[in-house]
Amino acid sequence: MSWVDVVELDQLAVDRGVAAMIGDGHAVAVFRLSDDEVVAVDHVDPFTGVGVLARGIVGSVGDRAVVASPLHKQRFDLRTGDCLDDPDVSVRTWDVTIVDGMVRVADHRRHESAA
Template sequence: MSTTTIPTTSVEACRLDALTPERGVAVVVDGVRVALFRVVGGSAGAGGDEVLAVDHVDPFTGVAVLARGLVGSVGERLVVISPLHKQRFDLRTGECLDDPDVVLRTWRTHVVDGVVHVESR
């Protein structure tokens, strides 16, 4: 989850300690609403926390709500469940598990010195 260098295309989003584990928060990156999630255990339980980011706007309704979704897992996949119609989205790939034709954008994140950075597009 941490690197020593930050890509020049990254935007400082928030402090890591401002993210409650297993909950989302919405941030704006270059005018785009992004949902950040701090996941306990990181990559498939490899230890440490991981920050994952996907679009905040629910593609089925056009409403910015995904940061308020439930975080969980389906098998080995970490997902956020939309609070509106309960579609499940893979937090790493953005794929909708309920409709494979729908995919959220994902955003690369870096945590450096306790600060979460999101790579802009």
């Protein structure tokens, strides 16, 4: 497995996302949550095909950290990729690690989308 440097952790604002291209040509959205966990999901909104999820609204539903698409507001669980508004749709999640303050995303998918 190889890793792609995405952003310095101290440059990643809490509850905000950044978009990055990783080794296999996929755009990912990387988020730093309020508990300092860093997660990554596909950047492309599966409902519209547009790369916007890094600009989505981060929040929670119960104990689930979610991002709402800025276009039509469908919510995606940031840890599993599941869509809370349509159980037949999900986004892929990606392994993330932090090394010497650098957020790195694996160049392979952790969780395949069901769609």
